[in-house]
Structure formats: C-alpha cells, structure tokens
Amino acid sequence: MRTGKRVQNSRLGPHSGPITVDGAGPTGVAKVMAVSPDDFAHVGTPIIRGRGIERRDSASPLPVCVVNQALASHYSGNGDPVGRHIIQGNRRYEIVGVAADAHDTMSFPASFGDNLRSGASPTYYPAVGQPVGQYPLALAYQLLTDGDPAAVLPAVQTAIQSFNQRLTVANAWALHDQIRRLTRSERVVAQLASVVGGVALVLACIGLSGLLSHVVARRTNEIGIRIALGAQRHAIASMIPHQVRRSS
Numbered sequence: 250m251r252t253g254k255r256v257q258n259s260r261l262g263p264h265s266g267p268i269t270v271d272g273a274g275p276t277g278v279a280k281v282m283a284v285s286p287d288d289f290a291h292v293g294t295p296i297i298r299g300r301g302i303e304r305r306d307s308a309s310p311l312p313v314c315v316v317n318q319a320l321a322s323h324y325s326g327n328g329d330p331v332g333r334h335i336i337q338g339n340r341r342y343e344i345v346g347v348a349a350d351a352h353d354t355m356s357f358p359a360s361f362g363d364n365l366r367s368g369a370s371p372t373y374y375p376a377v378g379q380p381v382g383q384y385p386l387a388l389a390y391q392l393l394t395d396g397d398p399a400a401v402l403p404a405v406q407t408a409i410q411s412f413n414q415r416l417t418v419a420n421a422w423a424l425h426d427q428i429r430r431l432t433r434s435e436r437v438v439a440q441l442a443s444v445v446g447g448v449a450l451v452l453a454c455i456g457l458s459g460l461l462s463h464v465v466a467r468r469t470n471e472i473g474i475r476i477a478l479g480a481q482r483h484a485i486a487s488m489i490p491h492q493v494r495r496s497s
Contacts, residue, residue, distance in 0.1 A: 268373070269336045270324040279320055279371040281337070283379065289315070289348055291393060299331040299346030306345075307378030314342040318350045320371035335373055342375055398423040464489060 267276045286304040289296060297318065306313050314335060321330045335342045350369035394401050402421050409416050429436070465472075472485055 265370075266337060270330070271334045271336065277323065277371070279335075279373055281373055281375065283377045284315075284374045285377045288374075288391075292351070292391060294351045295349045297347045297349055298329065299344070301346055301348070302374065302376045306376035309376075309379075312340060312342045312375060312379045313345045314373045314375045315346040315348050316344055316373045317348050317369060317371065319369045320373060321347045323371055342373065342379075344373075348374070461489065 265278055265280050268279050269276050284302055286302055286307070289301045296315070298321075299315070301315055302313075316330060316335070324330065325333070330344050330347060333344050335344060352369055390405075392398070392401060392405065402418070405421075406418050409418060468489075472488075475485060
C-alpha cells in the first residue's frame with residue numbers, strides 16, 4: 250500500500266486566498282494545498298513542465314511550489330511560469346513545476362471539493378513542512394490499495410490510535426464513492442433519459458405493430474387473390490413492408 254498526503258485549510262474550504270505572481274499584474278485568488286513528495290505520481294497527475302515536489306523541498310529554507318495549468322495559464326498565458334514566484338502575504342514561493350489540472354475530489358470536508366462540471370480552480374502546491382499561512386490545518390491521507398478500500402480503514406484507524414490516542418479519522422471515503430456523489434445528478438438524468446427512451450421505443454413498436462396489422466387487414470382479399478394466381482410467398486411477404494413504409 251502506498252500513501253501520499255495533502256494538507257489544506259478546512260476552515261476556508263481548501264485554503265483560498267489572494268496571491269500575486271511577480272510580473273503578472275494584479276492580485277488574484279488561488280487555492281493552496283501542501284503535498285508530500287511524489288504526491289502527483291501517487292494520484293496520477295502528470296507534471297507538464299519542470300518537476301514535482303521532492304523530499305528535499307520539505308526542509309528547504311527556500312519555499313517552492315508546483316502550480317496547475319489553470320493558474321499557469323491565468324498568470325503566464327503562453328509563457329513559462331517556472332522560475333517565477335508566487336507571493337502570498339509575506340511568503341514567496343518559487344514555481345518549480347506545472348502539473349496538469351485535476352479536480353480536488355478528496356477535500357476535507359467533502360463539500361469543499363471542486364465541482365466536476367466546471368474547470369479546475371487555480372491551485373498551487375507547496376511542500377508539506379513549508380509554511381502555508383496562519384490557518385488551522387486538516388491533514389488528509391490518500392491511500393492507494395490493491396483491494397477493497399473499506400477493508401483497510403480499521404487498520405488505518407488502529408495505526409493512528411497507536412501513534413496518538415486523541416487522534417481520530419474524521420472522514421474516510423473511497424475515491425469512486427466520492428465521484429459517484431459528485432456525479433449523482435448526472436446519473437439521475439441519465440437514468441431518467443433511459444426510462445423515457447425505453448417508453449418511447451415500446452410506444453413506437455406498438456404503433457408499428459398496429460400499422461402492420463391494419464395494412465394486412467385491408468389487403469387480405471388482395472393477398473388471397475395473388476396467392477391463387479401463383480404469387481410466391483416471398484413476394485407477398487415483401488409487399489407488406491413496402492406498403493407500411495408508404496403509409497407511414
């Protein structure tokens with residue numbers, strides 16, 4: 250089992266605050282989530298430019314961060330943001346990499362996660378261990394398991410309790426469960442559309458059957474005469490669908 254961890258400000262949703270990027274004009278708003286080394290590899294988020302957060306960054310006296318594409322394009326356009334600095338309050342983070350946009354579906358609490366129907370929020374990711382502001386922080390672990398995620402939760406709780414009995418797991422959920430929650434309305438609409446489509450198909454079949462019966466009833470005498478005169482069965486059988494198509 251591999252682990253990666255994210256730290257974020259639960260009081261403000263993920264911590265959102267004003268920032269500036271040197272040489273990029275006015276102040277904007279961005280989310281910040283501190284991440285552990287190799288976090289992007291654990292969750293499958295590719296690094297588009299530069300590098301990700303490494304172990305040396307946590308203890309480094311020079312704060313660094315990775316930004317997502319949404320933040321990079323907003324402040325840098327088509328330019329390269331690597332080497333520039335994000336300024337948040339009295340803190341200055343050097344941008345060392347650009348990560349692909351990814352929706353935050355694992356926020357604590359869950360209601361603070363990104364809306365999957367909108368674009369990703371501009372976000373920057375300092376290293377865990379670096380200061381991210383004077384805010385109360387909530388620690389979230391992301392566990393990648395080979396089996397049922399629910400099966401490892403008791404072991405996780407036990408491990409945390411063995412470290413400090415006052416610590417508890419406030420919330421725990423599987424990623425697929427979180428995605429199902431965030432896409433509930435889309436799934437309801439899809440199910441309703443399937444039901445409506447099924448009803449429409451049944452009605453169409455009933456209508457077609459009624460029209461076919463009507464055509465056959467009107468031409469019963471004609472069909473009998475054609476058979477008496479030696480018409481082939483396949484000719485009779487093909488005559489009815491042609492009549493149905495003309496009638497419809």
